[in-house]
Amino acid sequence: MELSDVTVIGNSIGGWIAAEMALLNNGRVSGIILIDAVGVVVPGHPIADVSKLTPEQLAALSFHRPEWRSAPPASAPRPAPNLAALAPYAGREMADPTLLSRLGELDLPTHVIWGESDRIVDPDYGRAIASAIHGSKFTLLPAAGHLPQLEAPEQLLGAIWDLGAGLTPTSILRGRPLAAGRRR
Numbered sequence: 001m002e003l004s005d006v007t008v009i010g011n012s013i014g015g016w017i018a019a020e021m022a023l024l025n026n027g028r029v030s031g032i033i034l035i036d037a038v039g040v041v042v043p044g045h046p047i048a049d050v051s052k053l054t055p056e057q058l059a060a061l062s063f064h065r066p067e068w069r070s071a072p073p074a075s076a077p078r079p080a081p082n083l084a085a086l087a088p089y090a091g092r093e094m095a096d097p098t099l100l101s102r103l104g105e106l107d108l109p110t111h112v113i114w115g116e117s118d119r120i121v122d123p124d125y126g127r128a129i130a131s132a133i134h135g136s137k138f139t140l141l142p143a144a145g146h147l148p149q150l151e152a153p154e155q156l157l158g159a160i161w162d163l164g165a166g167l168t169p170t171s172i173l174r175g176r177p178l179a180a181g182r183r184r
Contacts, residue, residue: 009160011035011149012120013094020099022106031109033160036118036146037129040100045125047094062146064117103132110136113159115144115152 008029010018015037022029038047048061059066110133114126123140130138139159144152 005030007031007033009033009035010037012038012146015039016094016096016099019103019106022108022110023102025105029108031111032106033111033113034126034129035113035148035156036115036121036126037112038094038121039096040103040125040129040132041095041097042100042125042128045122045128047125048120050120061119063151064115064143064145065151100128100132103129104134106133107135111159112136112138113148113156114138114140115146115148116140116142117144118146120146 006029008018008021009032010016012035015034016039018032018034019037019039022032050058050061053061056066110130112126112130112133114123116123118126126140127138130136139162141148141152141155141159144155148156
């Protein structure tokens, strides 16, 4: 069974992957939702270099309220982002200098959702992504950072359902198209 009419949702580097999947133009992806996505180069809006950050510093950049992130017990090992695994794919900059211009090739329903307190990549970075994709929608989530699925899940789900054009929890579960007639 071949999957088609799939809305791909990705956060951070997962947003970059979602965009690249859509750019494959294989007819399977019918829409994308990019949540605080990295992957493009936007002059004046760099992606934070997370490779040298402590977990506390990373939380300060990632959350609207860094104290919200519960601290593990002192005896527990402190996991860091698996940068060694990401490096071969994303490079040190976590960006592809060609991606922003390639996003203009997309002709799919696209929703770019951003936490207003994201300090990994600021909201203007997200607006640049949305501007590069014809007809995309941009939504800023108040009191949310880089990981709204953890910090503000109700707001995020509301923004996802609000994409419109027939996107509902039921249509996602049934694999219905995001928007009729917007195929490549």
